[in-house]
Amino acid sequence: MNKVKKVTIQDVAKYANVSVGTIDRVIHNRGKVSPEKKQKIEEVIQKLNFNPNLLARTLALGNRFQICALIPSAPYSDHYWSIPKSGLEKAETMYKHFGVVVDIFYYQLFDESSFNDQAQKILSQNPDGIILAPLFIHESQLFVRQLEEKAIPYVFIDSDLPGQNSLSYIGPDLEQSAFIAAKLLDSVLEKEGDLLMLHMVKGYENAVALKRIESGFEKFFSNRNDNPDRIHKLTINSTNKEAVFRELTKFYIKNQNIKGVFVTNSKAFLVSDFHLTHELNIKIVGYDLVQENVSHLKSGSIDFLISQSPQQQGMKAVQSLFELFVYKKEPEKIQNVPLDIIIRENVDFYLNFN
């Protein structure tokens, strides 16, 4: 058994003929060390390849890093937001031994006041770092301003709020994701028929994000010099089934040559439902592995889903903050996650979140 005996601070001390206290001073440059010894010690550290034992350090310091996350609540299991949440939790169990605590606060998806309430609660806790899904632009900006006053670092997940001093944005490249959606739709369409890009919004959505998506989608076709009239856009101000059905009916009656739909949120299953009830053979590309989408994908009524590694987003967010706390390591300002292309045949591999 080759016990790769770890080099300890004691070893360094013995080797350099000083006490551990002096080593400690050098490591943390607290001064009060004669230049000669300092240099000697630094050499010894090099030679012995000494690395402080993070375990012992954490134990001795007893430091706790409180990370607060502010994300939408998942009203039911299998809801989209339960996945980033599971990523946060997974990362917490990973890092909890190093004193990391992740407290998750939830706001209601269409209720800014709940956002503000929770934000204030978080502020009163004086956490060491924040993970924020800034779905409400204005409220998020206000919150972020307060964080900056308190010098609390924060990362965005899921969607970005450019122009802020966030430590990092961890999420999809939206424009590229729409470009991919376009390509996928095109690949199943035999190069003919019209296309619909369908937004469903409730008025609070990030308009910049939608613009990016539109631009990515259109870019694919303009790159090919396609006829721009092929692409239709429809915005429905609701995610309510009846409302969506009503609007879709109206639209499809006027536009009978639609062969493919790109649904720009996670509600592709609603459109799929509509197609099924009206026996329309129209292809669908959507976002996110929410339960309804998955079952429509498996039954073949949705063709592609684009998944933006939601679990990884949660994990990376915690990881980025942890590394900042412990190693003073600044993460990349933008961390784009993989855009997974999901079809019926590979969906199962993406579904197990232990």
Added chain:
Amino acid sequence: MNKVKKVTIQDVAKYANVSVGTIDRVIHNRGKVSPEKKQKIEEVIQKLNFNPNLLARTLALGNRFQICALIPSAPYSDHYWSIPKSGLEKAETMYKHFGVVVDIFYYQLFDESSFNDQAQKILSQNPDGIILAPLFIHESQLFVRQLEEKAIPYVFIDSDLPGQNSLSYIGPDLEQSAFIAAKLLDSVLEKEGDLLMLHMVKGYENAVALKRIESGFEKFFSNRNDNPDRIHKLTINSTNKEAVFRELTKFYIKNQNIKGVFVTNSKAFLVSDFHLTHELNIKIVGYDLVQENVSHLKSGSIDFLISQSPQQQGMKAVQSLFELFVYKKEPEKIQNVPLDIIIRENVDFYLNFN
């Protein structure tokens, strides 16, 4: 600052009116504890939600877990095997604080004797766990037998060796991956033209694996009652460019209606090269994000690559062994990794291995 004071063994002791030694006995059931106290203590542990501090435990035990990995060497950077390797290393830095050491041993891809040499070296180290890429079936079986004699747990990555007592297999579902390849090829082919499934082997490959791939590929078309004559198979006993070109020339002259090729190893770029030099417009689906494949994908001469999360394989392997060591937790016997569908538009997101 809400210091979420962690519950320690001391707290439990005080609360239960016993000494820490008794708590310790209960936790590790070393016996010698009166039933009443035992029950009392267990209740207190529940009530206070006591969780042993893994840091302190690791520090106190001073245990080191040596994991040896035996994988093919990566002759150049960007080689396929550098990715699982990076996964192993990433996991090591993650778990090194808990005493995990991952020693990687390399064998030459087409040299069984190098495999045996390294295997013996590993055995002489008496490691606590093994990660093995069992590309050489016979030699791997021999190695595994020796591991079992020594009761050293082992996991397979990349390819499975069914019928062995491995702790886990961490890798792709090959059959499904070929099924996906078929679907992708089909989706870009406008439902006509012949298909080629191309093996390149050097005689040492896992025949069972190839059978699985064939079966998955064929299943897709037979599910649709396609004409089986559409599918051609070719096996080239080399990965040498000249040899491959020669054999492909021979084949394409005889089979002029081929519209798509599925390359069953990571050498799709060779076929792509061939198509480019001979100006053939034939679609390609292949495996793995090796550097040459990526550049052909980006230039458009390869259409799809299927990636089998190589980095995750390395990470999960270490993780599985770690959890076995520390938590006595047996992993799933088969851990299939995601089969990522890679196209030009999303490849970049999969390429950064910090």
Added chain:
DNA sequence: ACCATTAATGTGTGCGCACACACTTATTTA
């Protein structure tokens, strides 16, 4: 009734580190 077992419990030490504190010398200052 005595000592020898055995069961049940408590105590002390070290893992590697950070940090407060104590201790030396040399250098000022009153």
Added chain:
DNA sequence: TAAATAAGTGTGTGCGCACACATTAATGGT
């Protein structure tokens, strides 16, 4: 010249746990 100050060092304690060992209480045999 004594005392205060500073620069450079060493020592001791605790973080939470595991484990060897010391101690006490309960039971047995003769």
